[in-house]
Structure formats: structure tokens, C-alpha cells
Amino acid sequence: MAANSMLDVIGGTPSVWLDRMVAARGLDGRILAKLDYLNPGFSKxxxxxxxxxxxxxxxxxxxxxxxxxxxxxxxxxxxxxxxxxxxxxxxxxxxxxxxxxxxxxxxxxxxxxxxxxxxxxxxxxxxxxxxxxxxxxxxxxxxxxxxxxxxADQFHHAGNAAAHYETTAPEIWADSDGLVTAFADFAGSGGTYGGTIAGLRAKNPEVRGYLVEPEGAAALAGAEVTAPDHPIQGGGYSMAELDFLQDVSVDGYLTVDGDMARTTAQALAKEEGVFGGFSAGANVAAALQLLAGPEKGGVVAVVICDSGLKYLSTDLWD
CATH class of the missing domain: 3.40.50.1100 (Rossmann fold)
Known part of the structure; x- marks a missing residue:
């Protein structure tokens, strides 16, 4: 049945297993990618x-x-x-x-x-x-x-995180058949992480959450900021505190440098046919790190935040 407007087709995006990327790197576990670049505005x-x-x-x-x-x-x-x-x-x-x-x-x-x-x-x-x-x-x-x-105040308005609690989390849970063991997300406003991890833990309190930041700008992890001008657009603003993280715990912090985000986004496109942006590359790179370390054998969920089409004028696809 046709939707009444584009408002009605926001959310409900598909998810895909990134099994090819995981297998090619000899890792144990799975990555579930929520394809939010397929929203009407091409982003989460x-x-x-x-x-x-x-x-x-x-x-x-x-x-x-x-x-x-x-x-x-x-x-x-x-x-x-x-x-x-x-x-x-x-x-x-x-x-x-x-x-x-x-x-x-x-x-x-x-x-x-x-x-x-x-x-x-x-x-x-x-x-x-x-x-x-x-x-x-x-x-x-x-x-x-x-x-x-x-x-609109996206860094503070409760509607931001609430949208991910009410839609992103239950969709990821259903798409994974309830198998998700961890969620990792590149921090911008913190709304996606805060809302999604709270929603996933409402399904299973044991789900672990990881925040992803640019190397040299890991302020949330308490590190010294030495590279505030990193290339990963849409986040990593060197803010030591974010409202949406105040009421949720973080099990670990990961850093990804610009080159790793870039090469992972490129690999994501070539190996899986997923045409995401810089932050999508950062998220998948972090998930691969987790499968090589503390989440070995687990199921790590990430969001493909936006479309690679938004970066054609940048060096992402050089």
C-alpha cells in the first residue's frame, strides 16, 4: 500500500549481514549493518x-x-x-x-x-x-x-534519542532475530548511541555499547584532543560531554583514523555493495576491531549513517 507522504517512509530501513567482509579478514562473528542511508534524506x-x-x-x-x-x-x-x-x-x-x-x-x-x-x-x-x-x-x-x-537543537532535544529508542533499536533487534550482543556508533550528537543502546538493553540488558571517535579527537574517552580537524564529517567534535550519554553506560571506546574510515568505506562498497559515507566506514571499522578483540564470536550492530553520494566532492572516493 502506498504511503501518504515521505514522512511515513522514514525508518523501517533494511539491514544486511556483512559476512563477506568478516570472512575476508578471518574474523569470528557477524556484523549487522542497519542501512539508514536508504531513508528519504539518505541518512539516519x-x-x-x-x-x-x-x-x-x-x-x-x-x-x-x-x-x-x-x-x-x-x-x-x-x-x-x-x-x-x-x-x-x-x-x-x-x-x-x-x-x-x-x-x-x-x-x-x-x-x-x-x-x-x-x-x-x-x-x-x-x-x-x-x-x-x-x-x-x-x-x-x-x-x-x-x-x-x-x-530544533539536535544535541539536546529529547526527540532525537527517543526516535532511535522507539524505531532504530527495535528494528535492529528484529532484524538480528534477537542475536545482537553489541552496538557500536560514531558519536556526533550522541542521540543514535544513547537511544539505540537504551532500546536494545530494554530487550536484553546484557547488550554492550561502544562509542567510536576519531583518532586524535577522542574527547568522550577522556583523551587529549590533538587532531580536531579530522576528515570524518558528521561527528567527532571533541566534546567531552553529550546530553544523550548521561543516562546510558558505555562499555568501551574505540578510535578510528581518517584513513581507516576511508579505506573501510571503500571496502564496504566494493565487497558488500553498500555505498556509505565516512562515518559508516568508521562504524564498520570499529565493528571489525571488536570482532578481532572483545566481541570475538559475537554479533555487532552498526548503522550505515549516510550515503556515499554526499561525499563525491571529497577525497573519500579517491
Missing amino acids: KDRAAKGIIERAVADGSLRPGQTVVELTSGNMGTGLAIVCGLMGFPFVAVMSRGNSVERARMMAALGAEVVLVDQLPGSTPGRVSGADLAEVDRVAQEIVAARGAFR
């Missing part, structure tokens, strides 16, 4: 965007016709552009010029007003640091104040 952030806006409408914090503003690396902005457009809310996406140009063009095509913020002096083009993100946040706050807008 569609779920959070829908969760935030629907919850804000329900509790009255978002008024009819009010403008919605949010900072984004591109994926949340794309999700919000779709959700806000279909629900009748003007949307302004505020993004660093350090993110790939495909993202800005896609948001604009979906009806968003896109405000691009210059990177700070000394920043590396194509690599968004925590300081760059702070500048984007400053601009977003100015726009919210000037327009009397609603701030």
Missing part, C-alpha cells in the same frame, strides 16, 4: 528530525507556521528540510563551509534556506572542528533570536 538523521518536530508540535513548543532553525553538518538539515517542508514549517539550515557541497545543494533543493558559515582561521578546508561547529552554533542562535524561530 531523518529519524531524529521527524522525532524532534513531531514531539515539538505535540507539546506546543513549535507553533503553526513558525520557522525552524538548526545547525547541521548536512544530514540533520536534510531530514529537517523534508519533515518541515511536508509539515508546513519554513526551515533554515546553518552549516559550516567545511562540509561537503553536496549537502548544501541537497538541502536547498528540498526547500531549505541554507546559511553557510566560514571556517575559522587556521581550520582545514573540508574538515569541521569543534571550534568551527561552535561558530555555526553562534550564527544559528543569532538567527533564532532575530526571527523568533524554534531551535
Whole structure:
């Protein structure tokens, strides 16, 4: 039966076993990849965007016709552009010029007003640091104040993690036939990890959770930040605390460098036919690390966060 709108096809994405990659590396265990790059906006952030806006409408914090503003690396902005457009809310996406140009063009095509913020002096083009993100946040706050807008606030709004608790977790559990022993996720806002691990533990309290960060920017693990300008877009912002991690435990921290994320994303495409982005490469690289170590023989779930199509202008596919 046909859906009434694209809102109704957010979530419910398929999952696939990455058995070829695991076998080729002589590892014991399985990796379940949740293909969230098959959402309408080509990323997992569609779920959070829908969760935030629907919850804000329900509790009255978002008024009819009010403008919605949010900072984004591109994926949340794309999700919000779709959700806000279909629900009748003007949307302004505020993004660093350090993110790939495909993202800005896609948001604009979906009806968003896109405000691009210059990177700070000394920043590396194509690599968004925590300081760059702070500048984007400053601009977003100015726009919210000037327009009397609603701030979607993906780093704090409960609708983000709730969407993953209510949809991503039960889907992964069902797709794995209840066999998942661990979940690993590259940390951006922390909403995917926080919501998904809580939802999986509601099914089985023994499921272990691992946070993935860029090498040299593992602030959540308590390490010194030496490389804030890593190439893995969409996360690793060197934030030592994230709201969505406060009420869930972390069983371990993993780091992946840019080269490993890149080569794993490339291998994922060639070996499994999964065309994911940088953070998808980071997640799968982390899952392979786990099968070679503490999760040997287990079943590690990861999310394929977004599409490789969003990185054609970057060095991901060089």
C-alpha cells in the first residue's frame, strides 16, 4: 500500500549481514549493518528530525507556521528540510563551509534556506572542528533570536534519542532475530548511541555499547584532543560531554583514523555493495576491531549513517 507522504517512509530501513567482509579478514562473528542511508534524506538523521518536530508540535513548543532553525553538518538539515517542508514549517539550515557541497545543494533543493558559515582561521578546508561547529552554533542562535524561530537543537532535544529508542533499536533487534550482543556508533550528537543502546538493553540488558571517535579527537574517552580537524564529517567534535550519554553506560571506546574510515568505506562498497559515507566506514571499522578483540564470536550492530553520494566532492572516493 502506498504511503501518504515521505514522512511515513522514514525508518523501517533494511539491514544486511556483512559476512563477506568478516570472512575476508578471518574474523569470528557477524556484523549487522542497519542501512539508514536508504531513508528519504539518505541518512539516519531523518529519524531524529521527524522525532524532534513531531514531539515539538505535540507539546506546543513549535507553533503553526513558525520557522525552524538548526545547525547541521548536512544530514540533520536534510531530514529537517523534508519533515518541515511536508509539515508546513519554513526551515533554515546553518552549516559550516567545511562540509561537503553536496549537502548544501541537497538541502536547498528540498526547500531549505541554507546559511553557510566560514571556517575559522587556521581550520582545514573540508574538515569541521569543534571550534568551527561552535561558530555555526553562534550564527544559528543569532538567527533564532532575530526571527523568533524554534531551535530544533539536535544535541539536546529529547526527540532525537527517543526516535532511535522507539524505531532504530527495535528494528535492529528484529532484524538480528534477537542475536545482537553489541552496538557500536560514531558519536556526533550522541542521540543514535544513547537511544539505540537504551532500546536494545530494554530487550536484553546484557547488550554492550561502544562509542567510536576519531583518532586524535577522542574527547568522550577522556583523551587529549590533538587532531580536531579530522576528515570524518558528521561527528567527532571533541566534546567531552553529550546530553544523550548521561543516562546510558558505555562499555568501551574505540578510535578510528581518517584513513581507516576511508579505506573501510571503500571496502564496504566494493565487497558488500553498500555505498556509505565516512562515518559508516568508521562504524564498520570499529565493528571489525571488536570482532578481532572483545566481541570475538559475537554479533555487532552498526548503522550505515549516510550515503556515499554526499561525499563525491571529497577525497573519500579517491
